[in-house]
Amino acid sequence: MLNCTRIYADDQGAARFEDIRIPMTPEEPGPETLSVSEVFGASGLIFARAVAGGGHPDQPEPRRALGIVLAGSSEISASGETRTFTTGDILLIEDTEGVGHSSRTADGFLVALAILDPPR
Structure with missing residues (x-):
């Protein structure tokens, strides 16, 4: 299983964190096999970079995404809780409505974002 942090909007529109696990089979x-997850349907891949001191105020995401931190770190705040994400961390970003989350980075970061298909 892979550890992942999900960011979602609750019924009142507040962004929340949830620790989830992605199953692997x-x-x-x-020694001669791989473990693989189920397929995440995606329409594209983008890279996002922020410089030291960068960030954004509370805002929802424009679309669902699966992010993997490639370098640096980012502090993300949701409903008063702040978590730090560093190289190798996986985020399932689903707070596309409501208040959204904020972020800041002391040292800058680079993240790969797979733009996910809408949920079925």
């Missing part, structure tokens, strides 16, 4: 690969 088989759970433990053998």
